[in-house]
Amino acid sequence: MTEPTVSAAEEELFGGALRYDTAWSEHERSRVEVTLLSALRSMPRLVGATVRRAWRADRSGLVVLGIAEIGQGIAAAAGLLIVNAVMHALLGSGNASERLHQALPAIVAGACAAVVRSLLAGLSTSRAGRLEPLVERIATVQYLTAAAEVELEAIEDPQFKRLMDVAQFGVDASRRMISACVAALNGVISLVSAAGVLSVLDVRLLPMLLLIAAPRGWGAMRVAQERYVSRLTWVEHVRASRLIGNLLTERTAAQEVRVHQVGPYLLAKYEEMAATAESEQRRLATRKAMIELVAAGLSGLATALTYAAVYGMITAGWMSLAVAGTAVVAIRSGSASLGSLVMNLNQLNEEALYVRDHETFVTGAALRALPSGGEPLAHRLGAVELEKVSYRYPDRDHSALHEVSLRLEMGQVIAVVGENGSGKSTLMKVLSGLVSPEAGTVRFGLQDLSDVHRRDIFARVAVLTQDFQRWPLTAAMNLRIGRPEHRHTEDGLMQSLRHADADRLWEKFPSGWQSLLGRMFRGAADLSGGEWQRIGLARTHRRTVTQDADSILIVDEPTSALDPETEIEAFRRVRALASPHRVVVLVTHRMSGVRHADVIHVLHQGRLVESGSHTTLMDRPDGRYRAMFLAQAAEYTNAPNDDCVPGPRGTAPSSHKQPQ
């Protein structure tokens, strides 16, 4: 297969080809993996997995389905034997009306067999139709559970993310596997009955049957392989095209799309990328036509040979005319069964390939799942301590955190500051148990983070991050989801709303707590960025106050969208959440918000470079904190500050992070 062409749009927007794997050897490997033999080898396992899923979903439905299919096979065999009886009667002795009379019972029996077969086919279709959505649900839940339970690190790993995307196709394929399995079973049974009848008539006709169907089998299998490899290779391209489509329709991009005239530009790029994908579809269609033509030619040749053999056997007197007539019917029905069996097996094979990806993902996700065991965490911790903690993101060469040691005492307000990319958010991920340090230890009280049940760690952490979620749910749910299993009262919810100074939003909720937020659905009330941030604060408050064991509250840039007065007030309220059994960790670029913290830690390029109170740090003439503080203070007063030391690279506040 030649390497696909890269459209200019792809080059311009994404910097090159977006394909399943840029290493072509990897792609070749997947091609080799789908050879006929390996596909056939893995099929029983995957069919077994589908049957097990169906069994779990609806046992009685599966049993009825099996009986209906076997019944159809028996009815088909009976039908062929009846044809034989009819042939013998029609080609037997006596005049035409006598021969017809003799054939009548067999004709009636044939009609009955056909009716039974149709009834069983209907039963099978209805049961399969009921099983399909159930199996799809099981596969979807398996997929979503696996995705929700993996470590954050896995989600951020591009390789794993890709596997996750590919595995999505397996969900639909699991559903289609049911009908593919039923059709294949049906094909096997029909074939066995036709072959059985043929071998009773003349066993020499059996290999002929195989000869007719073999080329079609080969053709169908090849087409499936090519389609699968193509789909895998182009998955990233499809994702990127969808991404562009979404950008054109999403509300968040709507303003720039219009004012900056990005719409027509992106649309043109979309069309260019779609044209590249269409060229692949054209290539596939041509290949399919060629393969099918060759297969049909070979199969036709085999059919001609078979009929010639039957003709030869009749003229040589080795076969009676009645047997030959039945044999022709049996060959026709057998080769049709074999042909459709091959098609069904081929579809089964294709679906199985996607189901295999789904399985690979579920197994891979289990290996990267959050650890499920561990000690329970003590109720009282006293402090959380980091000792020489280092962390490097899997796809990065440099550590995001390097030998960071610090102590968080319950009751304290700790601030973490530093320029963009200095490691603040990464430190918060380590503190909240979202990522495990590469080196060093994190102790919750006397317990090592790695020994404790992760669920217990998460239960003790409340976070409000810069990219907090705007849940498109009711107002009540937006607060309750901070601790969904807790029985929240309306008073409690209102208390959290008040804490975040969001109670004045109440009048924007037309149906009170049941008001839908976030413009996703009709009638939903939308909020401004700052209002959403207050809802986020209220949710964090809810989570915080519903935990009486020692806990950590992490707030990462909690006020970026708040107006100046609200911001000052918000910092005060966040600080007030520190209690004898809670430590508040505040990450912010707004220096005015950190000066009241008990301890301020300054990060620089992943290292902890300064720690102390505001006064201590301001007393260091060349201190980084002092430089950052004075730089912002100068902006704040809008007057040149003689004492202002130029901030280190990257510390200059960005426009949305400047003090007001």
Ligand SMILES: Nc1ncnc2c1ncn2[C@@H]1O[C@H](COP(=O)(O)OP(=O)(O)OP(=O)(O)O)[C@@H](O)[C@H]1O
């Ligand atoms: N998911 C990730 N995968 C790979 N590298 C990452 C990831 N997240 C952060 N990094 C890198 O780790 C370093 C520290 O990033 P981090 O987000 O912790 O900085 P930060 O101090 O919070 O920055 P900011 O003030 O801009 O929010 C940066 O070099 C960043 O590029």
